[in-house]
Amino acid sequence: MNDLSVITEFLGWCTLINYGILILxxxxxxxxxxxxxxxxxxxxxxxxxxxxxxxxNYLGNYKLAIFILNLVxxxxxxxxx
Numbered sequence: 760m761n762d763l764s765v766i767t768e769f770l771g772w773c774t775l776i777n778y779g780i781l782i783l784x785x786x787x788x789x790x791x792x793x794x795x796x797x798x799x800x801x802x803x804x805x806x807x808x809x810x811x812x813x814x815x816n817y818l819g820n821y822k823l824a825i826f827i828l829n830l831v832x833x834x835x836x837x838x839x840x
Contacts, residue, residue: 763840770833777825781818788814 788795796807805813 763836767833767836767840770829770836774825774829774833777821777829781821781825784821785818788818 796810799805799810800807
């Protein structure tokens with residue numbers, strides 16, 4: 760195995776795992792919103808009314824990080840390789 764194929768495979772698995780976490784987080788926030796909000800509100804002492812904005816920012820930033828740090832390098836290495 761050459762180094763390029765190892766790095767490509769690594770980034771592919773990183774992308775899949777991170778998308779799995781993103782999907783799990785999204786499903787949890789959609790289906791168990793009241794429960795999740797209650798827990799986060801108590802732990803971090805944040806009003807429940809502002810948690811929707813924080814969740815939206817979290818999911819957007821996480822998705823952007825997956826694109827920039829995992830998916831784009833993976834696609835670039837697939838093209839080069």
